[in-house]
Amino acid sequence: MGGEVTYKFLGAETGGNKYEISLTIYEDCITGNPAAIEADNPGFIEVFTGAGFTTFFDTIQVTAPSVSVPANYNTSCLSDPPQLCLLKKTFVFDFILPPSATGYLISYQRCCRNSTVVNINSPGNTGSTYYCVIPPSPITNNSAVFKYYPPQIICLNNPLTYDNSATDADGDSLSYEFCNALTVGNNDKGPSYPDPPPYDSVSWVTPTFFYTHPMTGYPPIQIDPVTGIITGTPNRVGRYLVTVCCNEWRDGILINTIKREFQFVVTPCTRSDVACIPQYSTDINTYTVNCHNFTANFINCSTGGNTYHWDFGVPGVYNDTSDAFQPTFVYPDTGTFIVKLVVNPGSSCADSIERYVKIYPVFKAAFADSGTQCPGAPINFQDLSSTTIKPIVYWKWYFGDGDSSILENPAHAYLYGGSYNTVLIAENVKDCIDTAIQPVIIDNFKPFAGNDTIIVKGEKILFNATGGIDYTWTPATNLSDTNTYDPLGFYPDTGTFVYNVYVVSPYGCAGYDTIKVTVVNQAEFFVPTAFTPNGDGRNDMFRPIAVGYRDLNYFRVYNRFGQQVFFSNSIETGWDGTYENKKADIGAYFWEISFTDRYGTQGFLKGDVTLIR
Numbered sequence: 001m002g003g004e005v006t007y008k009f010l011g012a013e014t015g016g017n018k019y020e021i022s023l024t025i026y027e028d029c030i031t032g033n034p035a036a037i038e039a040d041n042p043g044f045i046e047v048f049t050g051a052g053f054t055t056f057f058d059t060i061q062v063t064a065p066s067v068s069v070p071a072n073y074n075t076s077c078l079s080d081p082p083q084l085c086l087l088k089k090t091f092v093f094d095f096i097l098p099p100s101a102t103g104y105l106i107s108y109q110r111c112c113r114n115s116t117v118v119n120i121n122s123p124g125n126t127g128s129t130y131y132c133v134i135p136p137s138p139i140t141n142n143s144a145v146f147k148y149y150p151p152q153i154i155c156l157n158n159p160l161t162y163d164n165s166a167t168d169a170d171g172d173s174l175s176y177e178f179c180n181a182l183t184v185g186n187n188d189k190g191p192s193y194p195d196p197p198p199y200d201s202v203s204w205v206t207p208t209f210f211y212t213h214p215m216t217g218y219p220p221i222q223i224d225p226v227t228g229i230i231t232g233t234p235n236r237v238g239r240y241l242v243t244v245c246c247n248e249w250r251d252g253i254l255i256n257t258i259k260r261e262f263q264f265v266v267t268p269c270t271r272s273d274v275a276c277i278p279q280y281s282t283d284i285n286t287y288t289v290n291c292h293n294f295t296a297n298f299i300n301c302s303t304g305g306n307t308y309h310w311d312f313g314v315p316g317v318y319n320d321t322s323d324a325f326q327p328t329f330v331y332p333d334t335g336t337f338i339v340k341l342v343v344n345p346g347s348s349c350a351d352s353i354e355r356y357v358k359i360y361p362v363f364k365a366a367f368a369d370s371g372t373q374c375p376g377a378p379i380n381f382q383d384l385s386s387t388t389i390k391p392i393v394y395w396k397w398y399f400g401d402g403d404s405s406i407l408e409n410p411a412h413a414y415l416y417g418g419s420y421n422t423v424l425i426a427e428n429v430k431d432c433i434d435t436a437i438q439p440v441i442i443d444n445f446k447p448f449a450g451n452d453t454i455i456v457k458g459e460k461i462l463f464n465a466t467g468g469i470d471y472t473w474t475p476a477t478n479l480s481d482t483n484t485y486d487p488l489g490f491y492p493d494t495g496t497f498v499y500n501v502y503v504v505s506p507y508g509c510a511g512y513d514t515i516k517v518t519v520v521n522q523a524e525f526f527v528p529t530a531f532t533p534n535g536d537g538r539n540d541m542f543r544p545i546a547v548g549y550r551d552l553n554y555f556r557v558y559n560r561f562g563q564q565v566f567f568s569n570s571i572e573t574g575w576d577g578t579y580e581n582k583k584a585d586i587g588a589y590f591w592e593i594s595f596t597d598r599y600g601t602q603g604f605l606k607g608d609v610t611l612i613r
Contacts (some may be wrong), residue, residue: 001026001027001028001032001086001114001262001263002025002026002150002260002261002262002263003023003024003025003026003108003128003130003260003261004023004024004130004146004258004259004260004261005021005022005023005024005106005107005108005130005131005132005258006021006022006024006132006143006144006145006258007019007020007021007022007106007132007134007142007143008020008022008142008143008169009140009141009142010094013096015096015098016096016097016098016099017096017097017099017140018094018095018096018097019094019095019096019097019134020092020093020094021045021092021093021094021095021106021132022090022091022092023043023045023060023090023091023092023108023130024088024089024090024091025040025043025088025089025108025110025130026069026086026087026088026089026150026262027040027066027086027087027088027089028085028086028114028263029085029086029087030083030084030085031114031116032114036112037087039191040089040110040191041061041062041089042059042060042061042062042191043059043060043061043062043091043108043191044057044058044059044060044108044109044191044192044193044194045057045058045060045091045093045106045107045108045193045194046058046106046107046193046194046196047095047097047104047105047106047107048104048105048106048107048196048197049100049102049103049104049105050100050101050102050103050104050105050136053196054196055097055104056095056097057193058093060091060093061091062089062090062091063090063091063092063093066087066088066089067087067088067089067090068085068086068087068088069086069087069088069149069152070149071084071152071153072149072151072152072153072162074348074349076348076349077271077272077273077348077349077351078155078269078270078271078272079269079270079271079272080268080269080270081269082153082267082269084152084153086152088149097134099137099138100136100137101136101137102136103133103134103135103136103137104133104134105131105132105133105134105197106131106132106133106134107129107130107131107194107196107197108129108130108131108194109127109128109129109130109184109192109194109195110127110128110191111125111126111127111128111184112124112125112126112127112128113126113127113128113241113263114239114263116238116239117239117240117241117263118205118209118238118239118240119204119205119208119209119214119215119238119240119241120181120202120203120204120205120209120241121202121203121204121205122203123241126183126202126203127183127184128181128182128183128184128261129182129183129184129194129199130182130259130261131182131197131199131259132256132258133256133257134256135255135256139250139255141170141172141248141255141256142168142169142170143168143248143256143258144166144167144168144172144174144246144248144256144258145166145167145168145169146164146165146166146246146258146260147163147165147166147167148162148163148164148165150162150164150260150262150264151264152265153265153267153269154234154264154265154266154267155266155267155268155269155270155271155274156234156235156236156237156266156267156268156269157233157234157235158233158234158271158274159231159232159233159274159275159276159277159353160217160221160230160231160232160233160234161229161230161231161285161353161354162229162230162231163227163228163229163230164176164223164228164229164230164244164260165227165228165229166228166246166258168248170248170250172248172249172250172255173248173249173250174228174246174247174248174249175225175226175246175247175249176223176224176225176226176227176228176244176245176246176247177223177225177244177245177247178211178212178213178214178223178242178243178244178245179211179243179244179245179259180201180202180211180243181201181202181211181241181243181261182199182200182201182202183199183200183201183202184199185200202241209240211243214240214241214242214243214264215232215234215236215240215242215264215266216234216235216236217232217233217234217235217236218232218233218235219231219232219233219279220232221234222284222285223244223284224284224285225284228244228246229285229354230244231279231284231285234264234266236266237266237267237268238265238266239263239264239265239266240263240264240265240266241261241262241263242261242262242263242264243259243260243261243262244259244260245257245258245259246258246259246260271304271349271351272304272349273302273303273304273305273343273344273347273349273350273351274302274303274304274343274351275302275305275341275342275343275351275352275353276300276301276302276303276341276353277298277299277300277301277339277341277353277355278299278301279355281358281431283356283358283431284356285354285355285356286355286356286357286358287339287355287356287357288357288358289358289360289430289431289432289433290357290358290359290360290361291360291361291362291363291428291430291432291433291434292361292362292363293361293362294330294331294332294333294334294359294361295328295329295330295331296312296328296329296330296331296339296357296359297326297328298310298326298327298328298329298339299326300325300326300341302341302343302351304343304344305343305344306344307323307343307344307345308323308324308325308341308342308343308345309321309322309323309341309342309345310322310323310324310327310329310339310340310341311339311340312329312331312337312339312357313337313338313339313340313357314331314332314337317332331357331359333359334359334360334361334388334389335358335359335360336356336357336358336359337356337357337358337359338354338355338356338357339354339355339356339357340352340353340354341353341354358430358431360388360389360428360430360431360432361388362386362387362388363385363386363387363388363389363426363428363432363433363434364385364386364387364434364436365385365424365425365426365434365435365436366383366384366385366386366424366436367381367382367383367384367385367422367424367436367438368381368382368384369381369382369422369440370382371411372507372508372509373440373441373442373443373507373508373509374442374443374445374505374507374508374509375414375415375416375417375442375443375445375509376413376414376415377413377509378411378412378413379411379412379413379414379440379442380409380411381397381409381410381411381412381422381424382409383395383408383409383424383426385424385426385434385436387428387432389428389429389430389432390428390429391428391429392408392426392427392428392429393427393428393429394406394425394426394427395407395408395424395425395426396424396425396426397410397412397422397423397424397425398422398423398425399412399414399420399422399440400420400421400422400423400440401414401415401416401420414440414442416442416444417442417443417444417445417446418442418444419439419440419441419442420439420440420442421437421438421439422437422438422439422440423435423436423437424436424437443505443506443507443509445467445468445505445507445509445511446466446467447465447466447467447468447501447502447503447511447512447513448465448466448467448503448513449463449465449499449500449501449513449514449515450463450464450465450515451515452515452516452517452518453515453516453517453518454517454518454519454520454526454545454547455491455517455518455519455520455547455548456519456520456521456522456523456547456548457491457492457493457494457519457520457521458491458492459490459491459548460488460489460490460491461488461489461491461517462486462488462489463479463485463486463487463488463489463499463515464485464486465485465486465501465503465513466485467503467505467511467513468485468503468504468505468506468509468510469504469505469506470483470503470504471483471484471485471501471502471503471504472501472502473487473499473500473501474499474500474502475499477497478490478491478497479499489517491517491519493519494519494520494521495519496516496517496518496519497516497517497518497519498514498515498516498517499514499515499516499517500512500513500514501513501514501515520547520548522548523546523547523548523549523597523598524547524548525544525545525546525547525549525593525595525605526544526545526546526547527544527545527591527593527605527607527609528542528543528609529608529609529610530609530610530611530612531577531609531610531611531612532612532613533576533577533578533583533611533613534613540576540577541574541575541576542557542574542575542576542577542591542609542611543571543572543573543574543575544571544574544591544593546571546595548597548598549571549595549596549597549598550596550597550598550600551595551596552568552569552570552571552593552594552595553569553594553595553596553602554567554568554569554592554593554594555567555568555569555571555573555591555592555593556591556592557575557589557590557591557609558589558590558591558592559579559584559585559589559590560587560588560589560590563579565579565584565589566579577611577613583613584611585611586610586611586612586613587610587611588608588609588610588611589608589609589610589611590606590607590608590609591606591607591608591609592604592605592606593605593606
């Protein structure tokens, strides 16, 4: 079911340094194969130099009888206790190793694993490799040693808190992480000497499982890199391979790593009392991160409890406790505190849980923007977030138009006018996160000189430019004023006149637009001979263009059967190619126009048009 290799430095002797090597293996004495368990003794180990060749090899005997590992909880506190039997075998042996510039690797291999492991492929045919590394000379070192037995049974949907921490005789700093389990080159390997490194990792059932997430849970199964405590609430029954690496650091340098491999068995057992504090933070095993004030309102999700005792974890204080079901506590200062809840304290089935509470007020996200608020012009964003605990280490901007940035003070150009809700998510070094949202207004700037037009000579036209507050027309030909949006144009003769208008908006946006005025000799109707109402925005409407006429009395369109398919008395309205809410057939149609000219005389025109799709 698992194993680990550790060592002690016993001192220098003739020929080198003396080390006591300890190999521990865990055996399932309920579902395990008795013949395989019997074959575990003796064990076969080899010592390799850093260059990968054998230095020593040995056959080692168990130094003490197998130990029955006690259960990790009182089985009488379960309504349906599972059968438990876990054996621990320990092999202890001494080696004198000459000084080596590459260090040593001490290896043990065995086949195979329980076939019911669910998070790796083909577990019954996947071997195991356990090893430890002795650092190169002149470093002398004692490996870290795990403090507690691994848990035998984990109850489904119950909060898990397992201390997988270690001690170190040298006082080295320790960190923890989930890491890869190792197999052997020959998966049918029986009891024999190990192969030389390097070693392959097991094949995980991805993407559901991997060594970084060996079990499913909600909250997820995590290991605290500082304390080595594994937390989470497993939500799937099964036997799971889990490997924890304990890293030893000395003067900021990694000098050694030991591994413990084990199988965590999740079963649908029911505890009578379960202590539960929810995890509302994404930080490992953290109830909450409060970045606004010093008050923590605790939620109790325990079951089976009659009495409760809370310790809020203020160092040096002994009255920071409560027996309320869901207490509120005001912390005296900033910091990270370990809050502990005990359910039914003093009873034989009492249960407890610990979570972090992080108090780091005040943190508030804020920002300002500056720049010309015009399409295409850069807007400069400035982070104005405030924090008691410095520094701020993370920024994520969402500009409201699909773009984003992780810069502290980004610049962004909006391509179109409108109001954009810009979002800043900021985080400080203590994992305080806050969000600021405010609109950024971009001028919907569209300089417009007006539609091209045709008039009869001798007439006047009143221009009507839009889009700004300042207007400048060029050239000044035939215009009454060049610095207004609505100059009057008078045209005593025919010709084509093109004008540019320079427009400035209230936001300072500036741009040009153009209008063309065509002056003709006499009044006239311009009627298309064909149109294509296919919805592409081009030539979709059949409409006459009138120049120099006072009124359009009517505009009618008939199909080849003489049915009227369109009628209008507005020169601005045209036929869209439909009849009785359906698309009209392609082909020829006939039109009639009745008009009144500028002198009051009635007139009549007719012709045909072709509808094309």
